[in-house]
Amino acid sequence: MEQIGDNPFLPEDIIRTILKSLPVKSLIRFRCVCKDWKNLLKTLPFITEHLHHSMNENPLLLLQWDRKLDPLHFHILNHKMQLLEVQPPLPLMDSSLRTEIVGCSNGLLCVKYLTGLNSPPSLSVWNPATREILQVPSPIKFENKFVALGFGFSPIDNDYKILVSDERTGRLGNTLEVYSLSTGSWKEIKVGDFGGLTIFDFPTTVNGTMFWIGYCKVMNVDENCFFVSDRVVVSFDMVMEVFTLIPLPCDDDDLRKSFLSVYENKLAMLCDTENENYKSYRTDLWVMEEGALSSGERWNWSKKYSISNPSSIHPRGIWLDKIVYLSNGLPTYDEPESETNHRTIDVLYTLNLSTHEWVDFNCRKRGSQFRLTFDYAESLMPIANIHPRS
Template identity: 50%
Template sequence: MKPKVMDSDNPFLPEEIMTNILKCLPVKSLIRFRCVCKHWKNLIKSPSFIEEHLQHSSNENPLLLLQWDAKCDNQRLRMIDCEMRVLEVHPPPLILREMSEIVGCSNGLLCVKIFDYCGASLPSLLLWNPATIKVRKVPRTIYNLDDGDFYVGFRFSPIVNDYKIVISREKELDQEDNRVEVYSLSTGLWREVKVEDFGGVRLHSHPVTANGSIFWPGDDSEDDWMIIAFDITMEVFSLLPPPASLYFGSRPCLTAYENKLATVIENHELCAIDFWLMDERTSASGQRCSWSKKYTISTCLSWYPRCIWMDQIVCDVTDLYKSESEESECEANNGRHTVLSLLNLRTHVLEKNFIHRYRVSGIFKYAESLVSVGNYHV
């Protein structure tokens, strides 16, 4: 049988080839191409194409989204690609340009906390896709957010095909007046979630998301470090032990690596850091949890890990400032400034210093996407 030959008079590409080409393009181009024809419009808006484009964007063009302290820089957002180039970020809507903080990132969607220092209004939450420039206002919580500290977790659950926001106040989880609320993007509603008694474990930092769960670092009344996990699908809390090897005075950094929970711990005895990866846990009860130490990396510098990105630890490295232009910025840090750097997990070499700024308030792993923030926008 002779192989089938494509008709040379046919000017159209096969559907599969056309889809593969389109999914490699940036969101800005795809939005314009929806006007080419009805077929392209329907294709680019289809859930299957949006998922394929997201997977390609996450694997082939991973980005870091950096948020500066408002007092440090008027241009508060930066995007860094895998070649350490600074990319353009679409100017955010007016409501996001001041008095806001990014508190979560998932599949190209950002969860943003809006607050008013003057006390004119209570804090509120927004969902924002910087690539499509779409914003959705999240309804008020069941119990209105006050000016106190509260921690926000934001994550997509592929099992239930839904994005969820979790809010917990900075209180002991066994207090009767503690309230944890969960917002579902698909229903547009908040629900109150029951919290078990964890013996007075307190939350003390923003959470990390990995493997379908949200993890908060916390400690108990004796200052022992613990991890509180929230299963996004089942909406159940559990208490997890940290790695067995902890050092006095060290404060482990929770992060995610290969979609697993990881932690970086200072090893004062060896003047090094230990990198641990959680291999197994029970999502509901938390009775079984195993950790394995992957790396011990020697370091003689003063540095603090922020997250893991492309087999590299993004960390703040403190060093003497080297120019008069940086002097005023460093005075508040006792004559030193912090450089955002990359530490390679494989070679254990501090490879690159890519941001010479001191006040980077938030770092998020990001990928451009066409994911919608919902049916209505502001």
């Protein structure tokens, strides 16, 4: 390659294929090579090709340390199982108050944070790879207090949307507000009465639909403690702007915890389930089929895996061919003697679905632990100037 004189001129399609295999950091630098490259690197078709290559060849797991009391603090786990630290940009770094992730899609993260004790919450969309960040304007009506229910990408209208509710606890109100990144504006939507249905987590987005686990019964024990029951899967179609409630694949009473994830581009549910003897636990992985099914149902759950796991950890997501587990924060002494006898509390585990091999990452830091994981891939996706398809 160093033999300059002998290098043939490469046609544009070959150059394009090489460029889409490059990391974002190099591509940002190569914008200065010439006008053709600068223009190519900012076109949406190239950015999308690069994103898909990045998702397939270099899928990353973004890990967030303690959720709310710390400033944002991230690590990235790559497919070679190396942990790398990510620096959040100003102003997220300065915000030592409550910070939470609203969602993660196509390499973009939406973050809600407070800039001062008495200031209203702020929302920003951030691309950690390009370090671009955009502050989202305040919602129309819920300016001073709101719960950010989710952030996701809708491929049909090629837009990113943020969904907020005005209830403090995450209850679905009659009226919600939706922000569109392509129009840069908020709008109100009426969704009907869900009778106190409550959402606590960020959504899992599959093919333009956001999914959460919702709780029909929520009782406040005190400000930070809730008693919840009657779980249901809640979906929000980002184009039609309608909610649907989907029954769980299994009996709610047997479930210790449940998390949504994506498996083979379909919605998946990881159920941390108590075995009949109440002494051991297993993870059931269910996958949902949607559409006109032969059974006449609109959706159908099928169980793909059932694997036992220690009581000290919960399945948190699916990444590559692995289930990612996080510790539940409690030390345990009651595990059977086995290689899955994990007594430390600050560890991340992965379980390979085909080999059933456990790998642990002891990544303790300042006494805190990983709380959340997100599927992530580096992307050139711009935040400003997103053009809607229609």
